[in-house]
Amino acid sequence: MDLHFDLVDESWLPCVRDDGTPVELGLYDTLAQAHTLRELYGETPLGTAALHRLLLAILHRNFGPQSRKAWSQLWRQGRWDEAALRDYFDEWRPRFDLFNDDHPFYQSPDPPGDPKPLNRLFLPLAYNSTLFEHQLADGSLSIPAAQAARWLVTMQASGIGTGPPFNPYPAGPLTNTMLVMPQGRTLYETLAFNLVEYHDDKPIPALREDKPIWEYDENPFPPDPKTFYLPGYLGYLTWQSRTIRLLPEREGGEIWMRECYISQGARWERTIEDPMKTYSMARTKGVGMIPLRLRKDKALWRNAHALFQFNDQNIRPPLTFSRLAEHVDHGDLDPSLTYSYVALGLCNDNARLDFFRHECMPLPLAYLTDETLDEKLRDALKVAEDVGTALYRAGWELAQWIVSPADKKKARKDDTKPVFAQLRVERLYWSRLEVPFQCFLRDLPRDRQAALDDWIETLQRTARNAFNEAAEGVGDPLRGLKAVTLARGTLEYLMARAIEQD
Secondary structure (H helix, E strand, O other): OOOOOEOOOOOOOOEEEEOEEEEEEEEHHHHHHHHHEEEEOOOOOHHHHHHHHHHHHHHHHHHOOOOHHHHHHHHHHHHOOOOHHHHHHHHHHHHHEEOOOOOOOOOOOOOOOOOEEEHOHHHHOOOHHHHHHHHHHHOOOEEEEHHHHHHHHHHHHHOOOOOOOOOOOOOOOOOOOEEEEOOOOOOHHHHHHHHOOEOOOOOOOOOOOOOOOHHHOOOOOOOOOOOOOOOOHHHHHOOOOOOEEEEEEEEEEEEEEEEEEEEEEEOOOOOOOOEEEOOOOOOOOOOOEEEEEHHHHHOHHHHHHHHHOOOOOOEEOHHHHHHHHHHHOOOOOOOOOOOEEEEEEEEEEEEEEEEEEEEEEEEEEHOOHHHHHHHHHHHHHHHHHHHHHEEEEEHHHHHHHHOOOOOHHHOOHHHHHHHHHHHHHHHHHHOOHHHHHHHHHOOOOHHHHHHHHHHHHHHHHHHHHHHHHHHHOOOOHHHHHHHHHHHHHHHHHHHHHHHOOO
């Protein structure tokens, strides 16, 4: 059966036009119309990240940029060169065919093993699995070619790593980490913001000619459990963490997938520093810089200051932010403007998907070049943490008094812990601060003192409200009143100390 799905012109990339209309486009139209599109998105945060990185690999291959001046010229053009893109896609069009016999896109023509039904694979990487709950149990999951293409790109970039006693699957570059992408007002601006200086060994050293995976006649990185490869940047952006071959079927005039071959892919060298990741010094001596990871109990905005600490030896902001700072310094971008950034990521535990994250925050360009702003931002986040600690201690004391009304010191930790968990004081506090923090982030460059004053007032009010809501659940009116009164006094005392010290 001779089946084809040309990713250059077929509709498979979900985009949003300027007027908010959703549309699916092929690779060429997405890039050629990028200046008229608001955004590109995937079914999950990692899908969004993987699709952007695919487009970035194409743009780097065609446009560099080899220097800041080259980037500035691209920025002033305001759109991608359609003729250059068309020439490139015409040259490599067979390699963008999802079902090409010799070079199926992002796949291997001769994978090992036996076919597996799609429901047995890591579908949560590409889809909200609840959509397929009725299909996952009986193995009847079937998806059309456009969805299969998105799933394929996502899987290759973010396959979940496993080890003994599981099959030794390597992790994809987007797994168990936090990816940060500056965003513009259009897809063109977003892609331009994430184009870093690219030539020779920048931003990643290459041991051979660097090019995207589809341009190789043979896989330059064969799967080997003992080998860790050091590709160039384009090889890294198009990394193949799995050996996959989709098995298409024609049904009712459309192409569908129910099965595919899938096995171990190649391992990339962990010393590679991703331009979209934030790195911090590991606590273990001699380990060096490691990428920041997601934490289920801590929202990403609480580490926002790390994105702007360009002179801290223990923090390395994303290279994309460093390059934006250079463009602001040289007048390519207006420092008074505010854009945004998204932080995306996935965490897994024992070869199972744990959780996704996708958060959007303001990005006033003034933070990129004004160190004093970053200092104020860091101080503001420290106050938030210190007030949160005060609330934690007050909540713990409240739980102790509930367990042991006569003397809180006699409350056993094992008895106190479940009571404290039921109070949910930390969740009530932190979950209500993200939106106020976004406002603070925007306001700080305009009026620093007023923004800080409003932020501190917001922290105090939020902590008090969180404590009061938790206290409403205390049962016994007499004993509960004593517990609440004493613990509230602790909150006010510790909160005042935290604000005074900061």
